[in-house]
Amino acid sequence: MRLTIKNMVCRHCAQTVRHILADVLGLKVIAVELGMAEVDAEPSETLLTGIGKALADEGFELIQSREAEIVEDVKHTLIELVRSDAGDRPGNLPEMLAHRYNLSYASISRLFSSVEGRTVESYYMALRIERVKELIKYRRLSLSEIAYVTGFSSVAHLSRQFKQLTGMTPTQFRDMGHRTALPEI
Numbered sequence: 248m249r250l251t252i253k254n255m256v257c258r259h260c261a262q263t264v265r266h267i268l269a270d271v272l273g274l275k276v277i278a279v280e281l282g283m284a285e286v287d288a289e290p291s292e293t294l295l296t297g298i299g300k301a302l303a304d305e306g307f308e309l310i311q312s313r314e315a316e317i318v319e320d321v322k323h324t325l326i327e328l329v330r331s332d333a334g335d336r337p338g339n340l341p342e343m344l345a346h347r348y349n350l351s352y353a354s355i356s357r358l359f360s361s362v363e364g365r366t367v368e369s370y371y372m373a374l375r376i377e378r379v380k381e382l383i384k385y386r387r388l389s390l391s392e393i394a395y396v397t398g399f400s401s402v403a404h405l406s407r408q409f410k411q412l413t414g415m416t417p418t419q420f421r422d423m424g425h426r427t428a429l430p431e432i
Contacts, residue, residue: 248290251316253308255281267301282323318362329374373432376412380426383417
C-alpha cells in the first residue's frame with residue numbers, strides 16, 4: 248500500500264515516519280521518501296485510521312484524496328527545486344509543473360489554491376525567501392551570491408521580495424530574524 252504523507256520535508260522526517268510505521272505499528276516498510284511511504288499491508292479502514300493517528304501524533308498527516316496527493320507532490324517538487332542549484336532550475340515554472348503532472352498549469356494552480364488556500368507562486372516565493380533566510384544565517388555568501396543561488400534577478404529584486412514577505416530587510420533579518428519551519432510555510 249502506498250501512503251501519501253503531509254509535512255515530510257527532510258531526511259529526519261522520513262526516518263521518523265519509517266520508525267512509526269515499522270517500530271510502532273509493526274508494518275513491513277518497503278520504502279520511505281519525502282511525502283510518501285510504501286508498506287506491505289492491505290489497506291483496511293481500521294489500518295488507515297491507526298496509521299493516520301500515529302502519524303498525526305508526530306505532526307504528520309495521512310493524505311487520502313487524489314487532489315491532496317497532487318498538491319503535496321507539487322509542494323515537494325517546489326521544495327526540491329528551491330534546494331537545487333540555480334543552474335538546475337527550469338526557466339518556466341508553470342511549464343515544468345504542467346509537463347511533470349501532465350495537467351494544464353491552470354488546473355494545477357486551481358487545485359493547489361483550493362487545497363492550500365494560496366497560489367503556487369506565493370508558496371514558491373515563501374520557500375525561496377525561507378532559503379534566503381537560511382543562507383543569510385550561514386553568513387558564508389554575499390547578498391548578491393544569495394540572490395543568484397536562489398534565482399532572483401538582482402539584489403534589489405531579492406530585497407524587495409524579502410521585505411514584502413518578512414517586513415524587514417535582509418540585513419535586519421541577519422541581525423534579529425528567525426526562520427520558519429518548512430511545514431509551517
